[in-house]
Amino acid sequence: MAKSRFRQTKKRKPVIDALARSILAGNTRTAARVLSLIENRDPLANEVMKHLYSRTGRAGVVGITGSAGSGKSTLIDRMTEELRRRKKAVGILTIDPTSPFTGGALLGDRVRMRGHFLDKSVFIRSLATRGGHDGLSGCLCAAVQVLDAMGKDYVLIETIGIGQDQIGIAGLADTVLVIVTPESGDEVQGLKAGILEIADLLVINKADRPGAEELFLNLGNLLGDHGVSTFKTSATKNEGVGALIDGIEKHRAECVASGNHRQRSLDISRAQVLASVRDQLMVKVQRKLGEREIAHWAQQIADKTVDPYTAAEKIVGKMGL
Amino acid sequence: MAKSRFRQTKKRKPVIDALARSILAGNTRTAARVLSLIENRDPLANEVMKHLYSRTGRAGVVGITGSAGSGKSTLIDRMTEELRRRKKAVGILTIDPTSPFTGGALLGDRVRMRGHFLDKSVFIRSLATRGGHDGLSGCLCAAVQVLDAMGKDYVLIETIGIGQDQIGIAGLADTVLVIVTPESGDEVQGLKAGILEIADLLVINKADRPGAEELFLNLGNLLGDHGVSTFKTSATKNEGVGALIDGIEKHRAECVASGNHRQRSLDISRAQVLASVRDQLMVKVQRKLGEREIAHWAQQIADKTVDPYTAAEKIVGKMGL
Numbered sequence: 001m002a003k004s005r006f007r008q009t010k011k012r013k014p015v016i017d018a019l020a021r022s023i024l025a026g027n028t029r030t031a032a033r034v035l036s037l038i039e040n041r042d043p044l045a046n047e048v049m050k051h052l053y054s055r056t057g058r059a060g061v062v063g064i065t066g067s068a069g070s071g072k073s074t075l076i077d078r079m080t081e082e083l084r085r086r087k088k089a090v091g092i093l094t095i096d097p098t099s100p101f102t103g104g105a106l107l108g109d110r111v112r113m114r115g116h117f118l119d120k121s122v123f124i125r126s127l128a129t130r131g132g133h134d135g136l137s138g139c140l141c142a143a144v145q146v147l148d149a150m151g152k153d154y155v156l157i158e159t160i161g162i163g164q165d166q167i168g169i170a171g172l173a174d175t176v177l178v179i180v181t182p183e184s185g186d187e188v189q190g191l192k193a194g195i196l197e198i199a200d201l202l203v204i205n206k207a208d209r210p211g212a213e214e215l216f217l218n219l220g221n222l223l224g225d226h227g228v229s230t231f232k233t234s235a236t237k238n239e240g241v242g243a244l245i246d247g248i249e250k251h252r253a254e255c256v257a258s259g260n261h262r263q264r265s266l267d268i269s270r271a272q273v274l275a276s277v278r279d280q281l282m283v284k285v286q287r288k289l290g291e292r293e294i295a296h297w298a299q300q301i302a303d304k305t306v307d308p309y310t311a312a313e314k315i316v317g318k319m320g321l
Numbered sequence: 322m323a324k325s326r327f328r329q330t331k332k333r334k335p336v337i338d339a340l341a342r343s344i345l346a347g348n349t350r351t352a353a354r355v356l357s358l359i360e361n362r363d364p365l366a367n368e369v370m371k372h373l374y375s376r377t378g379r380a381g382v383v384g385i386t387g388s389a390g391s392g393k394s395t396l397i398d399r400m401t402e403e404l405r406r407r408k409k410a411v412g413i414l415t416i417d418p419t420s421p422f423t424g425g426a427l428l429g430d431r432v433r434m435r436g437h438f439l440d441k442s443v444f445i446r447s448l449a450t451r452g453g454h455d456g457l458s459g460c461l462c463a464a465v466q467v468l469d470a471m472g473k474d475y476v477l478i479e480t481i482g483i484g485q486d487q488i489g490i491a492g493l494a495d496t497v498l499v500i501v502t503p504e505s506g507d508e509v510q511g512l513k514a515g516i517l518e519i520a521d522l523l524v525i526n527k528a529d530r531p532g533a534e535e536l537f538l539n540l541g542n543l544l545g546d547h548g549v550s551t552f553k554t555s556a557t558k559n560e561g562v563g564a565l566i567d568g569i570e571k572h573r574a575e576c577v578a579s580g581n582h583r584q585r586s587l588d589i590s591r592a593q594v595l596a597s598v599r600d601q602l603m604v605k606v607q608r609k610l611g612e613r614e615i616a617h618w619a620q621q622i623a624d625k626t627v628d629p630y631t632a633a634e635k636i637v638g639k640m641g642l
Contacts, residue, residue: 046630049628050628050630053625053628053629054628057625262623266616267619268623269618269619269620269623269629270619270622273615273619273622273629273632273633273636274603274607274615276632276633277603277633277636277637278602279633280637281599281603281637281640282595282602285598285642294591295591297594298588298590301590301593301594302587304374304375304377307371307374307375308374308590308597309367309368309370309371309597310371311594312601315598316598316602316605319642320641321602321609321642
């Protein structure tokens with residue numbers, strides 16, 4: 001780390017300590033502030049995370065994915081109600097790679113979840129994946145750890161996508177729920193392999209609609225053979241949610257017992273340290289090269305005097321690594 | 322580059338030359354094969370790209386984005402028909418970050434576009450963004466360049482998301498179309514800022530439905546003030562598509578005249594060389610560290626003996642950069 005940045009960090013030490021202490025005390029405003037630092041890739045975020053890291057690893061992380069219109073948000077709302085009845089503190093992260101098209105949808109979710117906004121034990125936050133970031137997962141991983149360090153028993157991650165980066169939702173969550181509906185039945189038939197690849201639990205939401213029972217029997221048998229349990233819920237009627245939460249708790253307990261949880265934690269640690277090495281190296285390289293030389297290479301590449309791969313080899317060669 | 326890999330590349334030189342020549346000759350099978358190499362991050366892909374790079378930069382790259390149900394695929398189908406009438410060769414790349422949920426949808430698109438499958442001048446390919454990749458854009462950028470080198474006059478990129486990486490679709494395309502429909506009217510009102518941020522042209526598709534005229538007047542005025550032209554299309558009725566293609570050609574010509582095209586090309590070159598530096602550095606670092614040491618760090622991080630940021634600082638420090 002360059003001296004200037006080190007000095008800056010030194011000077012900021014009381015700030016960092018205060019932020020970390022406040023998060024460990026469960027302060028919602030501080031958590032929101034640190035999540036913004038993470039989103040903005042402020043170096044201060046890493047310093048705060050260093051303080052928090054040893055206090056993470058306790059929360060159950062649940063990834064919830066499914067196509068638009070599958071009723072994810074309403075189901076998450078119901079799941080949160082059920083978890084609160086069980087005296088669990090809940091953190092919710094909403095991710096949508098289709099931003100900027102989600103501004104409206106997120107606003108809608110917030111209105112729907114307004115009951116929980118008054119509940120101090122529920123923390124809700126949406127993470128944008130707007131351009132300019134080099135992948136979401138580093139941010140997402142740190143965001144989960146902030147909520148974990150705050151003392152949330154469960155962190156629910158809502159996403160319409162997977163696999164944005166090395167640690168996709170399937171790598172980050174202890175339990176991945178895939179939500180389908182009777183309406184998506186035909187589509188689901190062609191997607192069994194894809195669902196199997198990431199789902200720990202399959203949820204057939206809108207189970208009061210026609211075709212739900214058929215889908216349940218059809219998928220239940222197939223997925224059951226692969227160790228994926230199938231649940232039926234009707235989020236709007238608040239049916240089947242208790243059984244789903246039981247299923248999530250059971251799955252987590254099994255993961256811990258089987259050693260899968262330990263392996264996942266190792267995989268996340270590996271990806272997180274390599275991502276941080278990558279980020280730090282790129283800061284160093286860009287500082288060492290200087291903006292003028294980078295611009296010079298870009299110019300030559302744009303002029304087709306050199307291709308980007310050969311240019312990169314030359315730059316890496318100069319780094320003496 | 323390590324000796325072993327260098328030797329491997331040397332030995333492969335005739336293969337690389339042949340692949341590059343075949344793409345420059347417009348061979349569809351070879352293009353598909355090289356796109357697979359790119360998706361799989363095979364080092365051979367970079368070697369082929371080195372040969373192709375000087376022959377890129379001619380195609381018009383059009384990004385097409387909009388929420389699910391906006392009729393993107395049908396519109397792209399119609400746009401392709403119109404471009405073919407104008408004797409333009411067309412490449413289509415379909416991207417969907419919600420994979421694996423798109424298997425069905427993509428299959429549907431393919432069936433819909435089957436007319437074009439028999440047309441040698443239309444190349445259609447879907448790019449998966451499954452887990453394991455560290456961001457799509459490096460791949461996407463190279464994929465566009467393959468189609469460009471093949472001699473496609475237009476490369477149409479269909480995506481439901483933006484900003485997956487440093488070069489999002491807005492950075493990569495010469496012209497970005499945002500598709501909305503009268504049904505998404507209310508939503509659109511809240512998203513004007515987001516649309517303005519990325520759109521070069523706004524397309525109101527399903528323009529035969531109620532509310533289209535109101536949306537057109539409403540958005541047209543506002544966006545016009547910001548230099549975004551608004552178009553009305555009905556893809557199913559094949560209306561307004563010719564005017565849209567005219568609009569795309571006009572926009573591209575304006576970009577070249579104003580120097581925006583040159584600036585975009587510089588930005589892409591900069592992002593591409595830095596992404597390649599990053600990838601090459603990480604290969605070197607992982608080789609230098611060795612899998613055993615990486616596993617050792619992951620273990621310590623999982624055990625909370627050290628946090629990932631401090632571990633990364635130590636690793637970077639050892640690299641003597």
